[in-house]
Amino acid sequence: MSQTASRARRSPFSRPRPDEGPRATFRQLLPFLFEHKGVLVAVAVLSVVEAVATLVQPLLIGQVIDRVQTGTALGWLLGALVLLVLVSSVVGAYQHYLLQKTGTAVVYSSRRKLISRILHLPVSEFDARRTGDLVSRVGTDTTLLYAVLTQGLADSVGNVLLFVGALIAMVFIDPVLLLTIVGVIGVSAAGVGLLSGRIRVASAQQQERVGELSSGVERAIGSIRTVRAAGATDREQEAVSGMATAAYHAGIRVAKASALVVPVAGIAMQVSLLVVLGVGGMRVASGALSVAELVTFVMFLFLLIMPLASAFGAIASVGQALGALGRIQEVLDLPTEDAGDRAREGAAAVADAPSREGEAAAIAFREVRFAYPAAAVAAREEAAREAQRAIERARLETGDAEPADAPGREVLRGISFDVPRGARVALVGPSGAGKSTVLSLIERFYDPTSGAILLDGDDIRDLPRTALRKNFGYVEQDAPTLAGSLADNLRLASPDASDAECDRALRAVNLGEVVDRSPLGIDTAVGEDGVMLSGGERQRLAIARALLAAPPILLLDESTSSLDGVNEQRMREAIDAVASGRTLIVIAHRLSTVVDSDRIVVLDHGRVVGQGTHSELVQDVPLYRDLAKHQLLV
Template identity: 35%
Template sequence: MAEQQREREKSSNIRVLSAMLGFIKPYRWQAVLASIALICTAGITLSIGQGLRLLIDQGFAEGADPKALNDALLLFMFMVLLLAAGTFTRFYFVSWIGERVSADLRKAVFNHMITLHPGFFETNVSGEIQSRITTDTSLLQTVIGSSVSIALRNFLMFLGGLVLLFVTNPKLTGMVLLSVPLVVAPILIFGRRVRRLSRDSQDKIASVGSFVGEAIKNIKLLQAFNHQAADRQRFDDYVESAFQVAEGRIRQRAWLSTAVIVLVLGAVSAMMWVGGHDVLAGRISGGELAAFIFYAVMVAASVGAISEVFGDLQRAAGASERLLELLAAKSLVTAPIVPEALPADLGGRLELQQIFFHYPSRPDGWAINGVSLNIAAGSSLALVGSSGAGKSTMIDLLLRFYDVQQGAILFEGVDIRKLAPDDLRSHIAMVPQQPVLFTGSVGDNIRYGKPSASDEEVEAAAKAAYADDFIRTLPKGYDSYVGEGGIRLSGGQRQRIAIARAVLADPRLLLLDEATSALDAESEYQVQKALETLMKGRTTIVIAHRLATVVNVDTIAVLDHGQVVATGSHAELLQRSELYARWASLQFDEGQVGLGSQDLSAPEVQPTENAQ
C-alpha cells in the first residue's frame, strides 16, 4: 500500500510539474533571463567567500600591503554592485512570470468552466470553484514568483557551496556531508504530510468562501427567518475546521524547520571546533577557515531556506492539483468533430422522437420517459404539469444542456447532437421564470442577447418589452447600475429586461418559462402583448403553471412523471384529460373555463401513441 501511495504521489508530481511547465513555456525568454540572473547572483554570492579569504590572508595579515587591502575592498564592492543588479533582474522577471502564469491559469480555468455542461455543477459547489480560481491561483502566483526562485537560488548555492567546501578543505567537508542525509530525511518525511494537509486546508478554505457567498447572496431570506445565530454557528464551525487543518500543517512545517536548524547548525559547530584546532596547529590559514565557515554557513542557510520553501512548494502542489482537476473535467455535451449546418431558411421546426433522459446525478429514474412530439415552424406549444413532471428538463434538452440517453431531438430535421452547441443556441432565446441579471448596467443586460447591438437596437427591444418607460425614469437611464443580480430593480422590472434581451436576440425558437409570473396585473397585460408580438412567426415553447396564460396557444401538452399523457387545445383537454380538467377546476371558476374554451386554434402538434 505504501509503495502504491508513493507511485501515485510521483505520478501526481510529474503531472503537476508538466502542467506548470506548459503555462511557463510561452514566456521562455523571460524564464531564460531570470535563470541567467539567478545563476549569476548565486555565483557572485559564492565568490564572496574567496574574497573574504583574500581579505583576511592578504589584507589583515601581519605586514600586509595597504594597497592589497584597498584592492580587495574595491573588488568586494564591485561584486556587491553586480549582485544588486543581478538580484533586480532576477526578482523582476521571476515575479513577472508568477503574475503572468497566475493570470493565464485563471483565464484557462474560467474559459474551461463555462464550456462544461450544467450537470457538472450539480456536484461541484460554485463557491469552491470560485475559491480555486482566486485563492489557489494567488497561492501559485506567490510560489512561482517568489518561492520557486528562492528554492532554485538556494539549491545552486547548496551545490556551489559544497564544491567550494571540497576545494577549500576536503576533511572538514566530509564532516558537513555526514549531516546531509540527516537533513534531507525530515524534509521528505514532513514534506509529504505538509502537502496532504495543504490540500485539505485549501478545501476547507473553499468551503468557508462558499458558505459566505451563499449567505450574502440570500441575505434577505437569512434575516427574514432570523437565521443569523444559526449561520454564525455554522460559519464558526467552518472556520474552526479550516483552522484545525491549517494548525496541523503549521505544526508539521515548524517541526521541519526545527529539525533542519538543529542538525545543520550542530554540524557547523562540530566543523568549527575541528577547523579551529587546525588553525591553531598551523595546518590551515585563518582566511581558509573563514572562507570555509562562510561556505558552510551558506550551505546550511541554503538547506534551511529550501526546507522553509519546501512547505510552500507542497502547498502549491496541492493548489495545482485542485486547479488541474477543473481543467481536466470533461463536458458531457460536446460539439461534433464536423458539425452539420442548419438550412439557410430556418423556420424553427422541432421534432422529438421517443426521447428518454435521466440526470447524471440521478441515474435511477427517467426525468423524460419516451416523449415524442412534432412542433411545426412558427407554432406555439405549452408544457403544463405538476412540479417534477419534466417541463424544465425539456427546456434544458432543447438547449442541449444535456443529451438524451435514447431517442433524438431534431431541429429543422437535424439531430441537435450533430450541431455545434453555439450554432444551435444562436437561434434560441430563453426567458426564465426567475429573471437573471448580471452586475452592470441596464443596457449591458439587454445587450446580453446580442453583444454587437447598437444603442438604438437596445432601446427598440426595451420598447417592445414595455420596459423603456421605467428605464428612462432610472437615475442614468440605460446606463443605470442594476446591482448584483439586479437587486436595485423590482421583480417585474427585471423580468421585462429579460424579455427585452430575448427580443434583441431575434430567435427562431423562443423558450418562455412562465415569463410573466413576476409581474403585476398591469405589467403582465403589457408584457403579454409584447410576447404575442414576439411569438408571431417564431416557434415558441411555453412552460405554464397558470393555465390562464396558455389558453390561446396552438397546442398544450400535458406532462406527468416525464411522459406526455395528452395533447390538444384548452377546450379539447378539458373534455378528454381528467388531469388537465382537475388543474383547470382549481384555477378557473366555471364561467372562465367556458369563456377560455371558445374560438381556439386547431392544434399544430401531432399527438403520439403515449399522448392519446
C-alpha cells in the same frame, strides 16, 4: 462543535476529501512554468552570475587576511571585493523583480485557464458543484502557485551552482573538516523530504476547507433576505462559522508541518557552524589549517547552507502549491460542454440557416427519455434542504424530506411531440411533470438518455451547441438578472444592439417607467442579482433580452408568473408582436395565458398524456380538464 456546523462540514454535497481525491504531481506544475521559459532562462543566467560573484568573495577575503597577516599591500583586492558585492546585489535585486513579475504572470495565466474551463463546463457540473468552491479555486488556490517561483524554485540553477561551488572549495580547503558536517546536512535534508508530503496533504485539505467556507458565505449572502425573514441569521452564522473553524484548523495543520522545516534548516546551520568552529579551531591550533583558511571555510559553509535553506523553503512552498494544483487540475481536466459533440461537417451552416418552409417541424421530440446524473440529483437535494432548513428544521433533522428526483429516476419517459414551424405550443402539467426539463434538453444543457430531439429534421446532437443556441431565445423560470445596468443585461445576447433598440425592447415589455425614473436611462444599475428591481421587473427584463435578440424560436419558462394582470396582458401583447412568424414554446401554470395556443402538450410524471387545442383537451384529457376547472376556465 454544534450539530448545525457539523452537518455543514459533513454535507453530502461536499467534494471528496483531498487525501482521497486526485493529487497533482510536479510534472503537472511544469506547463505553468514553461509558459514563461524565456524569463526563467534569464533568471537562471542571473542566478549563475550572482552565484559566481558570491563564490569568489570568500576566496578574495582569504587573500585579504593573508596579506594583512604578512603586511603585504592589499592592492586591487579591496576594489575587486567591493565590485563583486555590488554586482551580486544588483543582479539579485533584478532577479527578484523578474521572479515576482513571473510569479504574478503564472497566477494570471492559471486563472485565465480556470475561468475559461469553468465557463465552458457542462451545466451538470454546475449542478454538482458549489459556486463558492469554484470561486475559491480561481482566487485562493491559484495564488499558491505564486510561491513556487518567488521562494526558491526558479533560481534553483544558481543555488545548485552555489552549493556545488562551495562544496568543491571546501574539499580543497580541508576535506576532513567537510566530512564532519556532511552527516548533519544529510539528516536535515532527509527530514525535510519527509515533511514535504505532509505539507502537500495538509495544504490540499486547507484549500478544500476554504472552498467550503467560500461556498457557505456565498450561499448565506445570496439568500440573506430569506434567512432574515425566517429568523435564521444566528443559525446561518453558526453554520458558516463552523466552516471557518474547519478552515482554521486545516490552516494550523499546514502551519505545523511548514514550521518544522524552519528549525530543521536552522539546526543544521547552527550545528554545522559549531562543529566547524570546534574542529576547525583544533586544526588551526595543530597547524593543519591557517586562520585565513578557516575563515574562508566558514564563509563557504554559509554559502553551502544558504541554498539548502532555500531548497527547504522551496520544498515547503511546492508542497503547498501541489496541494492547490490538485484542485486546479481537477477542474482543468474536466471535459468542456462541447467535448462530446458529434458535430458534422457543415453542421454550423445548417444550424444558422433559415427555417425550411414546408419541410420538417421546427422542433420534434422522438421517444425522448432522460434521467438527471446522480451528482446533479445529489446537489439539487442538498440545495433544497439548505433552502428549507430554516423553515423546516425539524422535518429535515428527522429525515422526513423526500428528494424530488432520485438518482437514475427518469424525469422524461419516452415523450414524443412536434412543434410546427411558426406555431405557438404550450407545455402544461403539474409541478415535477418535466416541463422545464424539456426546454433544458432543447438548449442542450443536457442530452437525452435515449431518443432524439430534432431541429428542422436534424438531430440537435449533430449540431455545435453555439450554433444551435443561436436559434433560441430562452427565458428561464427564475428570470436571473446580471449585476450591472439595464443595457448590460439586454446586450448579453445582443452585444451590438444600439441604445435606441435597447430602449424599444424595454418599453415593449412595459419597463419604460424603470428607464424614465433615473437620468441614466438604460444605463440604470439593477444591483446584485437585480435587487433594485421587483420580481416582475426582473422577469420582464429577461423577456426583453430574448425579444431583442429576435431568434427564430422563443422558449419561455413561466415567463409571466411574477406579473400582475395588467402587465401580463401587456407582456402577452409584446410577445404576440415579436412572435409573429416565429416558433414559440411556452411553459405555463396559468392556463389563461396559453388557451389560445396552436397546440397544448399536457405532461404528467414525464409522459405526454394529451395534445391538442384547449377545447379538445378539455373534452379528452381528464388531467387538463381538472387543471382548467381549478382555474375557472370551464
